[in-house]
Amino acid sequence: MTNRLTIRQPDDWHLHLRDGVMMESVVGVTAQHFCRAIIMPNLVPPVVSEADARAYAARIEQAYRKASSSVGTANTATFTPLMTLYLTDQTDPAEVVSAYGNGVIKAVKLYPAGATTNSASGVTSIDNVMPVLEAMAENNIVLCIHGEITRTSVDIFDREKVFIDEVLGPLRQRLPELRIVLEHVTTEHGVDFIQAQSKNTAATITPHHLMLNRNHMLVGGIRPHYYCLPILKRAAHQKKLVAAATGGDPRFFLGTDSAPHTASTKESACGCAGVFNAPNTMSVLAHVFEAVQALDKLEGFASEHGANFYQLPLNNRTMSLVKQNTPVQHAEQIQVGAEHVVVFDPGEPLYWSVESVN
Ligand code: NCD
């Protein structure tokens, strides 16, 4: 029986670090395991300019240094935030090209207006951003998409499919050279769409969508800490995602979508969407991959496919994971000032844990 696994150090291709005291509380957890992360720009106000992205990167760096020094970690690994800009109807193509050319950003994020947390300034119609997308295609800049339609008449469980049919499919045809990542794919339809493309199209997958389906969230009581967007789907979709993640296809890679909200804002009559999974992502992934006898595919999914798609070098460090006979105890929450954030509960005992990063 395999009880130890060493892989190239992973990266997180979709991460919410927030800002201020929240960021100071969560950044260290990601930096402990991941070498790099694509940082989502949905702050309030959003990260829309090169100057915003520069300033946010500097705050992340500062928070990361503070976090490392406060735990007195001997781990000298560095953490590199890969910044993104938040696309709006007003985004100037020149701003995006300059931010990318100056090495400040690695991608641009498209939120349909109103689709998710802090997306009010998002895009109202693809036509409004075509000049930006054309400039991105010309300059080889990756577009990350939150793929959900926001029309109120569309059922929340169908929003990814309708977005693909109405927006992503046509965009894919209109701009074949644009490199697109469909973020946090959650449906069979989404996986099929990615696999049907001949080039320039990939998707991230979250640990929680691999581990859970909507029954986990809704049967026997409603579990607000499982509420995220795109919402958990039925078990058949979960199965398809597991097959995509564990199948070795380079078009699928890890994006945790770790999205911390304080417990009080989630355990509410109108709770926020987001799962905070950064602390146990690697344990969850090893569990999921082992369950389908695909531990040999974990390195590709977590540590190689994303870097290759983003055309970035692979990490040199390695991560060792070990499997114990008894369940791993992860902290159930982390403190954020006077409040706390609840850590993702995978719903099953986990036996794998990260032993070291070297
Ligand atoms: C994210 C957040 O809280 O910022 N929430 C979530 O449920 N995933 C936003 C997002 O990625 O949709």
Ligand code: ZN
């Ligand atoms: Zn997200």
